Amino acid sequence: MRQNTERRTALLDAAIEVLAREGSRGLTLRAVDKEAGVPTGTASNYFAHRGDMLTQVMRRTRERxxxxxxxxxxxxxxxxxxxxxxxxxxxxxxxxxxxxxxxxxxxxxxxxxxxxxxxxxxxxxxxxxxxxxxxxxxxxxxxxxxxxxxxxxxxxxxxxxxxxxxxxxxxxxxxxxxxxxxxxxxxxxxxxxxxxxxxxxxx
Missing domain, CATH: 1.10.357.10 (Tetracycline Repressor, domain 2)
Known part of the structure; x- marks a missing residue:
């Protein structure tokens, strides 16, 4: 599935905010969707699973x-x-x-x-x-x-x-x-x- 690079970055930035505010227990695909202001299920199109999202968040924090x-x-x-x-x-x-x-x-x-x-x-x-x-x-x-x-x-x-x-x-x-x-x-x-x-x- 083709992914929008800007949307992916926005989702990762949203995940960072959720992780910083709610901790790892609060970091779910649904929470990321809500934080980013996108339809429910959007994050699942960009991250294979929660572990994949955590790894990508790690790399995004270093970019920032x-x-x-x-x-x-x-x-x-x-x-x-x-x-x-x-x-x-x-x-x-x-x-x-x-x-x-x-x-x-x-x-x-x-x-x-x-x-x-x-x-x-x-x-x-x-x-x-x-x-x-x-x-x-x-x-x-x-x-x-x-x-x-x-x-x-x-x-x-x-x-x-x-x-x-x-x-x-x-x-x-x-x-x-x-x-x-x-x-x-x-x-x-x-x-x-x-x-x-x-x-x-x-x-």
Whole structure:
């Protein structure tokens, strides 16, 4: 059956909203139809089954959370310093906050993967590839620090984001998100403290 690409994307975006708001138990084909405002039965024409929908939702969240290529290129025109690393982590937080539904949907998918072996296999392989890609990118563009440092920063930011996206009141003064990032990066990479507000590439 021929599928409409725009309709499929709209259904996946609706699924993300349902997953973020209702959790995995609330994510049904009927719920997706309702969220997308389409006739009942539409989603079943695009997803073979619920597991297929979960896998496609996973990939759609990454599409939505991936940084804009032009914006990243502009950011990376700056010198390869710890100050730039700090700014990249700030950008990451801002990107997750701007699309909180996608972030929460991915958390739900992680939990669902503990109960669905087929989703675990798909998700773990996908995230492993993404993790290795981050390390390779860091190396290729000449950022300071080594592969282990990138891995440690990844894990530290993962924990920070969970708190910020779910129970942000935990991260208040004196340990607000921005000050934690500013302290975290130089400690991970063993360098001098980064400036409070490094200049952006267009400053």
């Amino acid at each position: 959370l991936t940084p804009d290529e032009a914006a990243l290129a502009e950011r990376m025109s700056a010198p390869r310093t710890l100050a730039l690393e700090v700014q990249l982590m700030r950008d990451l937080v801002e990107r997750m906050r701007a699309d909180r539904s996608s972030y929460l949907a991915m958390l739900e998918l992680r939990l669902e993967a503990t109960r669905r072996p087929e989703l675990y296999e798909e998700l773990s392989g996908f995230l492993r590839e993404e993790f290795q890609g981050l390390i390779a990118y860091h190396r290729e563009v000449g950022m300071p620090g080594d592969d282990l440092g990138v891995a440690l920063l990844y894990l530290a930011m993962a924990g920070l984001l969970v708190d910020d996206m779910t129970i942000p009141d935990i991260l208040r003064e004196p340990y607000d998100v921005d000050s934690l990032i500013q302290a975290m990066v130089p400690r991970v990479f063993g360098g001098p403290a980064a400036p409070d507000r490094p200049a952006g590439p267009s400053d």
